[in-house]
Amino acid sequence: MTVIPEPSVPSMRTAIPGPLTTATKSELDIIFDARTAQMVIDYDKSSGNYLVDVDNNTYLDVYAQIASIPVGYNNPTLVKAAQSPAMVSALVNRPAIGNFPSQRWLNLLRDGLMRVAPRGCTQVVTAQSGSEANELAFKAAFMAYRRNQRGDASCFKNSFHGRGFGSLSATRSKPVHKIDIPSFKWPQATFPQLKYPLEEHEQENRHEEKHCLQEIKHIIESWHCPVAGIIVEPIQSEGGDNHASPEFFQYLQAITKAYGICLIVDEVQTGFGGTGKFWGHEHWNLPAPADIVTFSKKAKTAGYFFSDSSLRPDKAYRQFNTWMSDAARVIMSNAVIDEILGENLVEKTAHVGEVLHKRLAILATQYPQFIRNLRGRGLGTYLAFDTPDSSTLLKEMRNLGINIGSCGVSTIRLRPMLIFREEHISPLVEAFEKAFAKLG
Amino acid sequence: MTVIPEPSVPSMRTAIPGPLTTATKSELDIIFDARTAQMVIDYDKSSGNYLVDVDNNTYLDVYAQIASIPVGYNNPTLVKAAQSPAMVSALVNRPAIGNFPSQRWLNLLRDGLMRVAPRGCTQVVTAQSGSEANELAFKAAFMAYRRNQRGDASCFKNSFHGRGFGSLSATRSKPVHKIDIPSFKWPQATFPQLKYPLEEHEQENRHEEKHCLQEIKHIIESWHCPVAGIIVEPIQSEGGDNHASPEFFQYLQAITKAYGICLIVDEVQTGFGGTGKFWGHEHWNLPAPADIVTFSKKAKTAGYFFSDSSLRPDKAYRQFNTWMSDAARVIMSNAVIDEILGENLVEKTAHVGEVLHKRLAILATQYPQFIRNLRGRGLGTYLAFDTPDSSTLLKEMRNLGINIGSCGVSTIRLRPMLIFREEHISPLVEAFEKAFAKLG
Numbered sequence: 001m002t003v004i005p006e007p008s009v010p011s012m013r014t015a016i017p018g019p020l021t022t023a024t025k026s027e028l029d030i031i032f033d034a035r036t037a038q039m040v041i042d043y044d045k046s047s048g049n050y051l052v053d054v055d056n057n058t059y060l061d062v063y064a065q066i067a068s069i070p071v072g073y074n075n076p077t078l079v080k081a082a083q084s085p086a087m088v089s090a091l092v093n094r095p096a097i098g099n100f101p102s103q104r105w106l107n108l109l110r111d112g113l114m115r116v117a118p119r120g121c122t123q124v125v126t127a128q129s130g131s132e133a134n135e136l137a138f139k140a141a142f143m144a145y146r147r148n149q150r151g152d153a154s155c156f157k158n159s160f161h162g163r164g165f166g167s168l169s170a171t172r173s174k175p176v177h178k179i180d181i182p183s184f185k186w187p188q189a190t191f192p193q194l195k196y197p198l199e200e201h202e203q204e205n206r207h208e209e210k211h212c213l214q215e216i217k218h219i220i221e222s223w224h225c226p227v228a229g230i231i232v233e234p235i236q237s238e239g240g241d242n243h244a245s246p247e248f249f250q251y252l253q254a255i256t257k258a259y260g261i262c263l264i265v266d267e268v269q270t271g272f273g274g275t276g277k278f279w280g281h282e283h284w285n286l287p288a289p290a291d292i293v294t295f296s297k298k299a300k301t302a303g304y305f306f307s308d309s310s311l312r313p314d315k316a317y318r319q320f321n322t323w324m325s326d327a328a329r330v331i332m333s334n335a336v337i338d339e340i341l342g343e344n345l346v347e348k349t350a351h352v353g354e355v356l357h358k359r360l361a362i363l364a365t366q367y368p369q370f371i372r373n374l375r376g377r378g379l380g381t382y383l384a385f386d387t388p389d390s391s392t393l394l395k396e397m398r399n400l401g402i403n404i405g406s407c408g409v410s411t412i413r414l415r416p417m418l419i420f421r422e423e424h425i426s427p428l429v430e431a432f433e434k435a436f437a438k439l440g
Numbered sequence: 441m442t443v444i445p446e447p448s449v450p451s452m453r454t455a456i457p458g459p460l461t462t463a464t465k466s467e468l469d470i471i472f473d474a475r476t477a478q479m480v481i482d483y484d485k486s487s488g489n490y491l492v493d494v495d496n497n498t499y500l501d502v503y504a505q506i507a508s509i510p511v512g513y514n515n516p517t518l519v520k521a522a523q524s525p526a527m528v529s530a531l532v533n534r535p536a537i538g539n540f541p542s543q544r545w546l547n548l549l550r551d552g553l554m555r556v557a558p559r560g561c562t563q564v565v566t567a568q569s570g571s572e573a574n575e576l577a578f579k580a581a582f583m584a585y586r587r588n589q590r591g592d593a594s595c596f597k598n599s600f601h602g603r604g605f606g607s608l609s610a611t612r613s614k615p616v617h618k619i620d621i622p623s624f625k626w627p628q629a630t631f632p633q634l635k636y637p638l639e640e641h642e643q644e645n646r647h648e649e650k651h652c653l654q655e656i657k658h659i660i661e662s663w664h665c666p667v668a669g670i671i672v673e674p675i676q677s678e679g680g681d682n683h684a685s686p687e688f689f690q691y692l693q694a695i696t697k698a699y700g701i702c703l704i705v706d707e708v709q710t711g712f713g714g715t716g717k718f719w720g721h722e723h724w725n726l727p728a729p730a731d732i733v734t735f736s737k738k739a740k741t742a743g744y745f746f747s748d749s750s751l752r753p754d755k756a757y758r759q760f761n762t763w764m765s766d767a768a769r770v771i772m773s774n775a776v777i778d779e780i781l782g783e784n785l786v787e788k789t790a791h792v793g794e795v796l797h798k799r800l801a802i803l804a805t806q807y808p809q810f811i812r813n814l815r816g817r818g819l820g821t822y823l824a825f826d827t828p829d830s831s832t833l834l835k836e837m838r839n840l841g842i843n844i845g846s847c848g849v850s851t852i853r854l855r856p857m858l859i860f861r862e863e864h865i866s867p868l869v870e871a872f873e874k875a876f877a878k879l880g
Contacts (some may be wrong), residue, residue, distance in 0.1 A: 027546055028550075033565070074532060091527070092518040142620050171606065322736075355787060
C-alpha cells in the first residue's frame with residue numbers, strides 16, 4: 001500500500017452532499033438504516049488529518065470518527081501492523097480468548113496494552129466496545145461491593161456511558177438514546193455547570209461544585225439500596241463538553257473512599273492522549289489511583305478496563321463471554337500506542353492545544369455572538385464552545401471542507417487526531433471566520 | 441503464509457496441561473484473569489479441524505471455540521480475505537460506520553451478508569457481539585411494540601442470550617452468570633423438557649410442549665406490564681442442548697402473531713450451517729418469517745440481526761453507537777459465507793451429521809451408562825447426550841487429544857466445524873470408547 005501524502009488544504013468539488021454520496025446513501029438505506037450517514041468516505045484516498053468522500057471532496061477532519069481516529073487515516077505504522085502475520089492469524093483464527101488464548105495473547109497485553117495502564121492499575125479486562133467495557137466495569141463494581149446483596153451504580157446528569165441496557169441506564173444525555181428502552185433505576189447526580197471564563201467565576205464555580213458533591217453524599221446515604229459505585233467522564237462529551245475542576249474529582253474520590261464504593265472513570269472518549277495527558281484523569285492529581293478506568297475509541301478496538309487486582313471476581317467465569325475481545329483489534333491498539341509513544345504525540349497534542357486555544361480565544365473576541373464559553377484550556381485539543389445554532393454552523397463548516405462535531409444542546413466540540421499540528425490550525429480558523437461572516 | 445496440512449489423528453506429547461501451557465497461564469494470570477483458560481494455543485500451527493497447543497499437543501477440535509470456528513483453522517479463503525487491501529483499510533481506518541460509512545460498506549452488506557439473510561428479512565442491523573445483537577434486537581422489539589409505553593421481553597428458562605445487562609436479563613442458564621448483577625424482571629417461560637428417544641415418547645412430549653405453550657399465553661395475558669417480544673434459541677445450548685419440535689415453534693410464532701409481539705430467534709450459536717440448514721429455525725417450517733434473527737459466532741465477527749423494515753425505528757439515532765460494527769469482521773464474515781456456499785458445507789454438514797449420529801447411537805447401545813438421551817438427529821452435527829460426569833469425561837477426552845464441550849448440568853455437546861468430515865468420526869468415536877472403558 002503506497003503512502004498518500006496528506007493534502008495541505010481542504011478542497012471541495014461538489015455541493016454537499018455530492019451526487020455519489022446521495023446515491024450510495026439511498027442504496028445503502030434499502031438494507032441498512034442510513035439516515036445517520038453524514039458522508040460516504042473513500043478511505044483509500046483519505047490521509048492523515050484529511051478525509052476524502054466518494055465525490056472527491058477533501059475535508060480537514062477535526063471530529064475524527066467521534067474522537068476515534070488517533071494517528072491519522074492510513075497511518076503507515078498501523079498499515080504495517082494490519083499486514084503482519086500475527087494480524088492475519090488473529091483475524092482468521094479468532095479464538096474464545098477466555099478459554100483458548102493464543103500464544104501471543106500474553107505479549108499483546110503485557111508488552112502492549114499494559115504499557116499505558118493508568119497509575120495503580122495492574123489488571124486489564126478486555127471487551128469489544130466502550131459500552132461493553134462500562135458494563136463489565138459495573139459488574140466488577142457490583143461484585144466487589146457486595147457478594148450477597150445488590151447495590152446500585154450512580155452516574156451524573158448529562159453523562160454518556162454507552163447504549164447497552166446497563167450502560168444505557170447510566171447514560172443521561174439525550175432522550176433519543178433512551179426512549180422506549182427499559183432501564184435500571186440507578187440514581188443520578190448533578191454534574192457541575194461551570195461558568196466561563198473560569199478566572200472570572202472562581203467563587204461561583206467552587207460553590208457549584210461543592211453543592212454537587214453534597215448532593216452525591218446525600219444520594220449515597222439516602223438511596224433505597226446501597227450504591228456500589230460512581231461512574232464519571234473526565235469531560236462529559238455527549239452531554240455538552242462539561243468540565244469540572246481537579247479539586248471536584250479529588251473530593252469525589254474521597255467520597256468513594258469514605259463509603260467504600262468504586263470510582264469508575266469512563267475514559268472511552270478522553271483516553272489516549274487527546275487531552276494532552278495520556279489519560280484524562282491524570283489532570284486531576286488524585287491522591288490514590290482510580291478504581292476502574294474504561295476505554296475504547298482511540299485504541300481502534302474493542303474496549304478495556306484497567307483496575308487493580310481487588311476488582312477481580314472471586315470465582316472464574318463471572319466476567320466471561322465467548323469472544324472476550326478481539327486480538328486483531330488489540331494488535332491495532334498496540335500499533336497506536338507505539339505511534340503515540342514513539343512520536344511523543346501526547347506532548348505534541350498538549351502543545352498544539354495551547355496554540356489552538358489561543359487562536360480560538362482571539363476568534364471569540366472577534367465573534368462573541370458565535371463563540372461562547374470557550375473551554376478546555378490546558379486539556380490538549382479537547383476544546384469546545386457554545387454557539388447559537390450548532391447544526392447550521394456544522395453544515396457551513398462542512399461546505400467549507402471542515403468535518404467537525406457537536407454535542408449537548410448547542411456546543412461545538414473539537415476532537416482532532418493526535419497528529420493535528422500547528423499547520424492545521426489556519427485552515428480551521430479561516431473556515432470558522434468564513435462561516436461566521438456568512439452566518440453573521 | 442503457507443498452508444499447513446491437517447493432521448490425520450490427534451497426538452499427545454505431554455501430560456495435560458503441559459509445562460508451557462501452565463507457565464504461560466500463570467504469567468498471563470498476573471495481568472488478566474486466566475482462570476478460565478483451558479489451553480494456550482499456537483494458532484500458527486493449528487490447521488483445519490486440529491488445534492495445536494504451545495506444548496505441541498495436537499487435538500481434534502469438536503468444540504471449535506464454543507461453536508465459533510466455521511471453516512477450520514488457517515482456512516486459505518479466510519487467509520486471503522485477511523490479507524486483502526480492503527481488510528488493511530478496514531483495520532487502519534475503522535470508521536464510525538453509522539455516520540461515515542466507507543465506499544465499501546454497501547457492497548459488504550448487500551453483496552455479502554444479505555446473501556444469507558433468513559427468509560423474509562430485508563434489513564440488517566450490525567453490532568459487535570452476540571450479546572449486543574440481542575440487546576439491539578430487544579431495543580427494536582420495545583420500540584416497535586409501543587412508542588410511548590414500556591413493554592417487557594420474555595425468555596425461556598435455561599436460555600442463554602448473552603451477558604450485557606439487557607441480554608443477561610434474558611439469560612437463565614447458570615447462576616454464575618447472574619449472581620450480584622442487577623437484572624430486569626422480565627418474565628421467563630418453561631422450555632419443553634423432551635424425553636428420548638423421541639419416537640418412544642411422542643404423546644408425553646406433545647403434552648409437555650402444549651403445557652409450555654399454555655404457560656406462555658398465560659404469562660403474556662397476566663404479566664404486570666405488556667410483553668413486547670419473546671426470545672428463543674432454536675437449540676438451548678448453554679442450558680443443556682434442549683430441543684423442541686417444529687410444531688412447538690410454529691405454535692409459538694402463532695402466539696406472537698396473535699398478541700402482536702416480536703419473535704426474536706437467537707441464532708448466535710445455531711446459525712451458519714451447523715444444524716444442517718443455514719439457519720437453525722429453517723427446520724421449523726414457519727408459515728411466516730421470524731421477526732428478528734440475531735447472530736454472531738460463526739460469522740467470526742461482530743454480531744448482526746436480520747429483520748424486515750417494520751422493525752426499523754421511527755427516528756434516526758435510536759439504534760446507534762460509535763462503532764456500529766467492524767468492517768474488518770464483516771469482511772471475514774463474507775469470506776466465511778463464500779466458503780460455506782462455494783463448498784456446499786451446509787449440505788455436507790447435514791450428511792456427516794447423519795453418519796455421526798448413527799455411530800453415536802451404536803455407541804449408546806454399547807455404553808448406555810455413559811450416553812443417555814442422545815439428541816439432535818437431523819440437526820447436522822449439533823448432537824448432544826447426557827452423561828453422569830461430564831467434566832471428568834471432558835478431561836479424559838482432552839488427554840486423548842479431543843477438545844469437546846459441555847453444557848447444562850451434565851451434557852456433552854458436539855460443535856464441530858462445517859469442515860468436519862466422515863474421516864474425523866473415527867478418531868472421535870475411538871476416543872469416546874477409550875474414555876468410557878477407562879471410566880467404566
